Amino acid sequence: MTCSLQELCLPRGLYGHDLERLDALVERQGPHHEGDHLFRIGDKFGAIYAVRAGSYKSYTVDSEGREHVLGFHLPGELLGLDAIYPGHHVCNALALDTATVCILPYTQLSTLASQISGLFTQIMRLMSKDISDTATLAGDFTAEERLAAFLVGLSERFRLRGYSPNEFNLAMSRRDIANYLRLATETVSRVFARFEKDGLIAVDRRDVRLLNLPRLRTLCESMGNPQH
Amino acid sequence: MTCSLQELCLPRGLYGHDLERLDALVERQGPHHEGDHLFRIGDKFGAIYAVRAGSYKSYTVDSEGREHVLGFHLPGELLGLDAIYPGHHVCNALALDTATVCILPYTQLSTLASQISGLFTQIMRLMSKDISDTATLAGDFTAEERLAAFLVGLSERFRLRGYSPNEFNLAMSRRDIANYLRLATETVSRVFARFEKDGLIAVDRRDVRLLNLPRLRTLCESMGNPQH
DNA sequence: ACAACTTCTTGATCTAGGTCAATTTCCGGT
């Protein structure tokens, strides 16, 4: 069976028999509903997950009980790569809406990767991408820069998936966005309002339209190559 | 030839013939002197580097010319993993003191990794570790928490390498530390002073002694599992 | 041994964004 996300996900660059062999070890899971956990901290690591539909957030809870959102995961993106090293999951992942995943059992995957060189390469590429992406958020950036980068990044990711890069729906709450960007929800609210007043975006609840993508890009260009 | 860092680095878990095959493709480079570049942004990606001796820092320069320190790299640690995905280096790396590296040509490495399953596993583990580590710094942490985590992290890394975890020399300037922790140099200076006044550390220029590691750990435990 | 740098420290303000508090808006359940 051929997945429509082939070009974004692990199978990229695989064809014919190799693709079939990868396909044979993939299981599907879901649908998960909003709030369902895909995995939790401490769960034994056994598989990498690829989002098929919907979206997930990954997060940790620190010793004081504060939640820290680590990332949002759209279709075609992988989850669980950080668990390989310690052998158990180091964050929680839950569905933000109705969502499904492919399960890629790690042992079988690594056996296959040693037989199909294109698969090895693709895994390395995706992990490498993860390493550079995580760096993006660290930094002494202003609230404007952070939110602009967030919106531009989402826009890019939607575009890659064939959706409109200018108009989309946020699966996550203001609180989640704020937490992810390391800001207070109030600040996120205020910056949304400011962006709207300045004609950069139009926002109604969780529906966002980017009215001036070039200026948003300018705002966050100091954060390094914004996205991908 | 057997490297003393074997247990920290790629060869981990490899023995006999497999180890020889890996060894055969490794080249040495250096010594680099303080300020020498190992690679620069935009350089074509061709190899992964493993630090043998001394230390390196990796950094970017944003569109406004500001430098952003991404990390410090001690013996046994890998550099350049983030370049696999885009195919060219996305940060600069320079030596902080007299330092040498092993060069692992990527094409040959990936061929070998598909033949030696232990090597594949080890590469995945190290990349996975990189992914979790980068997450550590992002967060709304106080200057105290950041510096404490930095010191505790270094202490761990020195301990793993057989050096004293309680007394070590900083290869990097206050300015680099500040930049890495996303603080002003003045703030770093002040927090060093405060830690010393509170009896947590003794610091003389770049020589640091950790006098109260448990309390330092407490200070930064909210930043998630501090290290490794 | 001195000058010219650079790095580090210390002190005095300033400000972005956090915190606290009060509404307003939305949504799901009965």
Added chain:
DNA sequence: ACCGGAAATTGACCTAGATCAAGAAGTTGT
């Protein structure tokens, strides 16, 4: 349609850390 609770917005204040400015302490070269 109504109620209750969460989510989001808006306003008033308040701190951590940046910025500005000055000086101390190393370092390097001649």
